[in-house]
Each structure stands twice: as C-alpha cells, then as structure tokens.
Amino acid sequence: MRTEDIKADLLRKAGGTLTAPEAARMLGTDVVTLQELAAEEAIIALPLPGGTAYPACQLEISGMVTGLSEALRSMPIRSPWMRLEWLLSGDPALGGAAPIEALRRGNVTEVIQLARLHGAG
Structure with missing residues (x-):
C-alpha cells in the first residue's frame, strides 16, 4: 500500500478530520489553546x-475523549500519523479493541499503560 493510501484509510477510520476552528469549538476553547494542546x-x-x-x-460532543490526552502524553512515539494508527488499531491487550474504543469504554488506565510501551525501545 502506498503511503497516501494508508493515510487516506486512517482518515476514513478516524471519521474524517476537523479544522482547527471546528475542533476548538468541540473542545469549548479557542484555536490558540488547541494549537498549544x-x-x-x-x-x-x-x-x-x-x-x-x-x-x-479523538473528540466527542462533550470534548476530548476521556484519557486520550494522558495516553498521548505518555507515548514515546511522536509521529502524529503513527499515533493515529495506534489509536485506531485493535490490540490483543485490549481484547482486540482499538485504544480509542477502550477509552470510550472507560479503560483509561489500560490504554495509558499501552501508550507508554508503544514504540519504547
């Protein structure tokens, strides 16, 4: 698969993308704060x-998916595309669920632990 195709597939799985003003509005903040995040x-x-x-x-009507910021901050991988791929890929440690699904079910601790290990030496 070409890189462009992989990225397009990830964006589809992610439910598309939001612009900075749209994402800021969902977080109840401004674009500057969003960029700081x-x-x-x-x-x-x-x-x-x-x-x-x-x-x-990564966003819900009520704001950021609970635990996502903590998981992302814990992760050694810095590439935003690799982070998105991890977030959307099923993991045996989560019973085959993707980390984003596990976070939505309230499994924050487990996802943060996985994030710390993802890409670690």
Missing part, C-alpha cells in the same frame, strides 16, 4: 496539504 502532544494534529487537521475520532 497539539504542541504539547495532548491531541493529534495532522499535517495535511491544506493545513493542520484534527482526526474527528
């Missing part, structure tokens, strides 16, 4: 040809 690696921000985009799967 991205710089702190507390939210996934993808570099795309038209600018930065935010995968929709």
Whole structure:
C-alpha cells in the first residue's frame, strides 16, 4: 500500500478530520489553546496539504475523549500519523479493541499503560 493510501484509510477510520476552528469549538476553547494542546502532544494534529487537521475520532460532543490526552502524553512515539494508527488499531491487550474504543469504554488506565510501551525501545 502506498503511503497516501494508508493515510487516506486512517482518515476514513478516524471519521474524517476537523479544522482547527471546528475542533476548538468541540473542545469549548479557542484555536490558540488547541494549537498549544497539539504542541504539547495532548491531541493529534495532522499535517495535511491544506493545513493542520484534527482526526474527528479523538473528540466527542462533550470534548476530548476521556484519557486520550494522558495516553498521548505518555507515548514515546511522536509521529502524529503513527499515533493515529495506534489509536485506531485493535490490540490483543485490549481484547482486540482499538485504544480509542477502550477509552470510550472507560479503560483509561489500560490504554495509558499501552501508550507508554508503544514504540519504547
């Protein structure tokens, strides 16, 4: 699979992307704060040809998926595309569920532990 195809598949699995104003609105904040969260690696921000985009799967109507920021901050991997792939891929340690699904079910501790190990030497 070509890199472009892999990225397109990830974006599809993520439910598409949001612009910075859309993501900020869902978080109940402003674009500057959203960009600060991205710089702190507390939210996934993808570099795309038209600018930065935010995968929709990491946000809910009430804001950020609970535990996601903590998991992302714990992860040694820094590539936003690799982080998104991890977030959306089933993991045997989570009974085959993807970390984003496990977070939505409230398995925050387990996901944070996995995040710490993902990509670690």
